[in-house]
Amino acid sequence: MKTREAEAALPRAAGAGTALLVSIIALMTWLALLALGASVALGAIARERQAGLAGRWTVEIAAEASRNKPSELRARDAAQILRGVPGIVRAEPLGRDEIRRLLSPWLGNDAVVDELPLPGLVDVVVDPHKPPDVAELRKRLAEVPGAVIDDHRGWVVEIVRLARAAEAVAIAVFVMVGAIALLAIVAAARARLAIHAHEVELLHVIGAADRWIARQFQVSALAVALRGGLSGLILAATTIGLTAWGFQLPVDRLLPLLGPAWSIVAVALAVPAAAAFAATLAARWASMRALRRLP
Amino acid sequence: MVYDPSHMIRFEEVGFRYGPGPEVLRDVDLDLAPGSFHWLVGASGAGKSTLLKLLHLADRPTRGRVEAFGEDLSVLKRRHLPKLRRQIGMVFQDFRLLDHLSVFDNVALPLRLARTRDSSLRKDVGEMLDWVGLDGVANADPRTLSGGQQQRVAIARAVVARPLLLLADEPTGSVDEATGTRILRLFQELHRMGTTVLVATHNELLIERFPHPVLRLAEGRLTIRATPADAGGVS
Ligand SMILES: Nc1ncnc2c1ncn2[C@@H]1O[C@H](COP(=O)(O)OP(=O)(O)OP(=O)(O)O)[C@@H](O)[C@H]1O
Ligand SMILES: [Mg+2]
Numbered sequence: 146m147k148t149r150e151a152e153a154a155l156p157r158a159a160g161a162g163t164a165l166l167v168s169i170i171a172l173m174t175w176l177a178l179l180a181l182g183a184s185v186a187l188g189a190i191a192r193e194r195q196a197g198l199a200g201r202w203t204v205e206i207a208a209e210a211s212r213n214k215p216s217e218l219r220a221r222d223a224a225q226i227l228r229g230v231p232g233i234v235r236a237e238p239l240g241r242d243e244i245r246r247l248l249s250p251w252l253g254n255d256a257v258v259d260e261l262p263l264p265g266l267v268d269v270v271v272d273p274h275k276p277p278d279v280a281e282l283r284k285r286l287a288e289v290p291g292a293v294i295d296d297h298r299g300w301v302v303e304i305v306r307l308a309r310a311a312e313a314v315a316i317a318v319f320v321m322v323g324a325i326a327l328l329a330i331v332a333a334a335r336a337r338l339a340i341h342a343h344e345v346e347l348l349h350v351i352g353a354a355d356r357w358i359a360r361q362f363q364v365s366a367l368a369v370a371l372r373g374g375l376s377g378l379i380l381a382a383t384t385i386g387l388t389a390w391g392f393q394l395p396v397d398r399l400l401p402l403l404g405p406a407w408s409i410v411a412v413a414l415a416v417p418a419a420a421a422f423a424a425t426l427a428a429r430w431a432s433m434r435a436l437r438r439l440p
Numbered sequence: 441m442v443y444d445p446s447h448m449i450r451f452e453e454v455g456f457r458y459g460p461g462p463e464v465l466r467d468v469d470l471d472l473a474p475g476s477f478h479w480l481v482g483a484s485g486a487g488k489s490t491l492l493k494l495l496h497l498a499d500r501p502t503r504g505r506v507e508a509f510g511e512d513l514s515v516l517k518r519r520h521l522p523k524l525r526r527q528i529g530m531v532f533q534d535f536r537l538l539d540h541l542s543v544f545d546n547v548a549l550p551l552r553l554a555r556t557r558d559s560s561l562r563k564d565v566g567e568m569l570d571w572v573g574l575d576g577v578a579n580a581d582p583r584t585l586s587g588g589q590q591q592r593v594a595i596a597r598a599v600v601a602r603p604l605l606l607l608a609d610e611p612t613g614s615v616d617e618a619t620g621t622r623i624l625r626l627f628q629e630l631h632r633m634g635t636t637v638l639v640a641t642h643n644e645l646l647i648e649r650f651p652h653p654v655l656r657l658a659e660g661r662l663t664i665r666a667t668p669a670d671a672g673g674v675s
Contacts, residue, residue, distance in 0.1 A: 347536050350498040351597075352526030353553050354519070437518075440499045 173326040174377025184315030189402035191308035206265030207291035220265030232277035235270040334431035370424030374417025454504035466660040480640040482657030529603035535594040550601035587614035
């Protein structure tokens, strides 16, 4: 009833100005959703990597560190030492074939590789709840020439930092996009007030309260923002779908990392909903401000 | 807010100027008694529309005191004005119909502002259009109507919500004599039902036919000339 009543008093927002605003809000929603999606996905991937690597360390034995003992044998020694340390669940030297397989991306599969001295590797599984002290391990491994322990922490920390930075940028983009959309809505409300100054003045003098007139602008801003927001949502879903398909992203594995399906839908819908809400408030603010200048 | 029905509108030494321009109204004293009927005359540019604008509470005087329904306008909060304005019906000289609304919705506007229920709104607007002889064009776009028809839409809109005070600026300016007479009969009827009426006009014939006290504006000053068939008090 209130909506119908409000719609009756001012011309519906229509024409090129509205189409422009709908497109602006659609693009803003699209950008915001992509930024949000990227930040959430990066965060989830970083967390997965962090968790996956938390219990796995590696000991690497440089091939050329000792001429007397091949790296394979030294790897066995290292594994022997590690097995006695509390907090280490498993320490297994990798076989030559496995090491070759791991190194093949760099060395290729030529027969010549057989001649090359290969480093030794020990795969170490630690108890993630009480991992052994890395410094202590280094001391013990000192007796194996060329042994270096890698807890992957440096790499994980770097990835997590990178993801956090990307997340921060994405959030900044999100906020900026929201601010620009608000400015556009305020400008549109002002333009509408100016275009319909005669109608607004008439409504004012025949006794329409400011709130009553402002509601007309709110309703049209809400309609425009909903149209723009939903178009942006559809665009963003299409873009993300095409990206996942084009770059062959493992969606089956990535999606569950983001959270339950309903929460993804809820967040996706929250963005256009927030746009609609903000548009209503912005239109109200702009029109109330202009109306207060009338006698 | 409670307003006093024993007071309609009272002006004390009211002056008004548009921006930095000359004073259009000067030292206007006026006490419109409830239930009165007045004519307002004056040469073109004398300030009739301006006086009506102040009576309509559409603007505040640049000096002097305006009291509406017992409320002093100079101290009244802005948010209370709409409710007072809704007690006043105004027929604008230039009609001021809303082009994007049908004739029906134009007339319905004051009722919608007063939050009248849909069923009684339909009935009231229908009767009103009947009364001004426009029941056939309820759904028309006002731009497609003749000047006289538009004027009658403006009149219907001004009176549909049964205002306490009816102000009309040249309400017969665009209609033939017969229609003008019909419009005045309509105003007379509203007046008999208790509405206070003030009509600005150039039409001396109409004043002769419907004798009421005449307010005259000249050089921004207001004088009054009573006629025999006085229809209400004036100070
Ligand atoms: N919006 C305005 N801004 C500036 N001056 C105005 C404005 N409206 C009216 N005036 C001036 O105020 C004076 C009175 O104008 P007003 O319209 O009240 O006269 P009127 O008696 O209604 O004339 P008419 O019989 O032609 O309708 C005129 O000199 C006019 O130029
Ligand atoms: Mg005039």
